[in-house]
Amino acid sequence: MNVIDLRSDTITHPTDAMRQAMAEAEVGDDVYGEDPSINLLEQKAAQLLGKEAGLLTASGTMSNLVAALTYCHRGDEVIMGDQAHMFWNESAGVSALAGAQVRLVPNDDQGRIDPQDLAAAIRPRGNVHMPPTTMVCLENTHNRCSGAALTPQDTRRVADVAHEAGASVHMDGARIFNAAVGLEVPPSELVKDVDDVSFCLSKALSCPVGSVLCGTEEFIGEARRWRKMVGGGMRQAGVLAAAGLVGLDTMIERLADDHANARRLAQGLSRIEGINVDPESIQTNIVIFEIDPSIGTAPEVLQALAEAGVKVTPSRTQTLRMVTHRQISGDDVEDALARVSEVMEKLGATRSS
Ligand SMILES: *Cc1c(COP(=O)(O)O)cnc(C)c1O
Numbered sequence: 001m002n003v004i005d006l007r008s009d010t011i012t013h014p015t016d017a018m019r020q021a022m023a024e025a026e027v028g029d030d031v032y033g034e035d036p037s038i039n040l041l042e043q044k045a046a047q048l049l050g051k052e053a054g055l056l057t058a059s060g061t062m063s064n065l066v067a068a069l070t071y072c073h074r075g076d077e078v079i080m081g082d083q084a085h086m087f088w089n090e091s092a093g094v095s096a097l098a099g100a101q102v103r104l105v106p107n108d109d110q111g112r113i114d115p116q117d118l119a120a121a122i123r124p125r126g127n128v129h130m131p132p133t134t135m136v137c138l139e140n141t142h143n144r145c146s147g148a149a150l151t152p153q154d155t156r157r158v159a160d161v162a163h164e165a166g167a168s169v170h171m172d173g174a175r176i177f178n179a180a181v182g183l184e185v186p187p188s189e190l191v192k193d194v195d196d197v198s199f200c201l202s203k204a205l206s207c208p209v210g211s212v213l214c215g216t217e218e219f220i221g222e223a224r225r226w227r228k229m230v231g232g233g234m235r236q237a238g239v240l241a242a243a244g245l246v247g248l249d250t251m252i253e254r255l256a257d258d259h260a261n262a263r264r265l266a267q268g269l270s271r272i273e274g275i276n277v278d279p280e281s282i283q284t285n286i287v288i289f290e291i292d293p294s295i296g297t298a299p300e301v302l303q304a305l306a307e308a309g310v311k312v313t314p315s316r317t318q319t320l321r322m323v324t325h326r327q328i329s330g331d332d333v334e335d336a337l338a339r340v341s342e343v344m345e346k347l348g349a350t351r352s353s
Contacts, residue, residue, distance in 0.1 A: 001309045004336045006265075008313065009175075009204040009258070009285060009325035017250065018207065018243040025242035029235050030056075031228065037238030041245050045212040048248065049176075049197055050188030053220035055213045056241055057232050060085075060174045063198030063213040064137075065093040067170045069226040070219060071135040074099035079121050079167075080137035081107035083144040086172055097230070101131055109281075111142025111150060115157045122165040136162040140190060141175040141182070144315065147262070147286030147323075149179035152189050159193040171197040174211075178204060178284040181255040195219065201240075204255055204285060205247035206326050209240045254326070258285040261324040261333050268337035274344045287322045288315050295347050304347055308339045 005011050014022070028034030042054035057063045064086050068078060078094050080086055082104040086094060094100050105117040123130040138158060140150040159169045171194040173179070180187040191197040196215030201207035213223055227233065234240075259282075266279035266287045277289035291301050298320050305312055305320075315321040324333070 003309045003311060004328070004332050004339070005311045006322035006324070006328065006336065007311045008323050010202055012204070012206040012325050012327055014208045014243050015206055015246070018246045021242040021246050022239045025238045027236040027238035030237055031233040031235060035236060035238040035241065037241040037245070041241040041248075042212065044245065044248055045199070046214045048187055049191050049199075049214045051191070051197065051214035052217045053215065055220050055223050055227060056234070056237065056244070057211050057213055057227055058209065058234065059202070060172070060198060060200045060211045061090045061093065062227070062230065062232055063211040064090060064170070064172055065097060065230065066213060066223050066226045066232070067196055067198060068094045068098035068100060068135060069230070070223045071168050071170070072098045072100040073134070075131050076100045076134040077103050077123060077131040078135040078137065079103045079105060079118060079133055081105060081111065081113050081139065083107040083111065083142065084137060084139055084172070085143050085174065086137055086139075088144065100135070103133075107142065107145060109145055109148070110154075111139060111145035111148040112154050113138065113158050115161045118158055118161045122161070122167065125166065133165060133167045135170055136167050137170045137172055138194065139172040139174075141179045141284050141286070143174070143286065144288075146281065146288040147175070147178065147284035148281075149182045149283050150190070151183060152185060152192065155190065156193045168196075169194040173197045174200040175203060175284065177252045178255050178259070181252065182259055182284040201244045201247050204258060204325055205251040207240070207243040207247045210244055212244070251326070255285070258324040258326070258328070259283070261285075261328060261330060262287050264330070265322060265324065265333050265337065268333070269340065272337075272341050272344050274348055275340075285324045287324075288319050289322075290319050293318060294351060295344060296351065301343070301347065304343045305340065308343050310336050310339050310343075
């Protein structure tokens with residue numbers, strides 16, 4: 001039985017073209033700024049996102065951390081949505097390493113932050129009792145909000161409030177190109193009101209390693225020192241950048257296929273007894289769906305699916321997550337749906353007998 005791996009788009013392997021480019025990459029010592037492949041990748045990424053400069057890092061987590069280190073002093077406050085990846089899944093780097101206190105405001109089911117909630121949460125300056133709010137974080141697409149994409153307007157409303165109060169706006173754009181393709185908006189348009197953006201090469205773009213942080217020359221200059229401090233000065237990492245360049249050149253437009261597959265997956269899931277999901281809400285490549293408690297808990301269903309060769313990840317207590325990517329075909333989607341249907345039927349029958 002073939003395994004259909006819907007856990008994440010991070011499982012995608014580098015393509016043959018990437019391996020070829022990696023083998024042939026021109027390299028140099030990047031800590032001296034001498035790796036031509038990295039320099040080109042950073043420049044291309046920045047250009048694509050309408051920013052002045054870019055910085056290759058080891059991961060999305062490192063990019064987000066480096067952004068926090070660059071903006072914050074110890075004792076500052078960072079505001080983000082209560083479903084943010086930076087809050088849930090990055091080992092508390094913002095507080096542990098950047099020394100900032102994290103304040104949460106609600107995310108709605110579209111991954112948005114209400115500008116009024118943000119305005120109420122931002123600290124007044126010049127009060128010795130209070131940490132200054134120096135950084136506000138947005139996420140696009142929003143991982144825990146089922147891959148919802150923020151529109152340029154959603155982002156502008158929040159950025160205006162943050163900037164008005166003197167805080168910088170960081171976009172965790174791990175899947176910013178999914179948002180761009182999903183909304184049919186140029187990526188630069190999605191980030192024009194934020195101060196900096198990070199995105200992942202290692203997810204749907206199919207590269208083996210890497211993330212790029214983009215912002216002003218000044219910001220990236222500072223960020224370069226923080227990246228070095230956290231061990232991210234990677235020397236001849238042009239072999240990784242070479243794959244990144246292939247990713248930027250060839251892997252963005254095809255994301256539309258992943259989105260169509262995710263929509264089909266959600267449509268199929270919505271027809272299965274004991275599963276609840278609104279297919280119309282699926283904008284990109286992440287499908288989070290609810291399991292009816294009468295069938296079992298999410299971990300029970302996850303286990304049964306794994307035994308049937310369908311790998312998924314847990315999301316919340318009663319929800320599971322599937323992510324489509326380059327290594328999932330339309331046939332895999334049909335196959336996965338048939339297996340999910342069978343598993344759910346079996347679990348339902350066991351429960352009611
Ligand atoms: C995956 C992800 C990250 C972290 O990226 P890594 O490369 O896995 O460290 C950050 N933010 C979001 C929204 C993500 O989905």
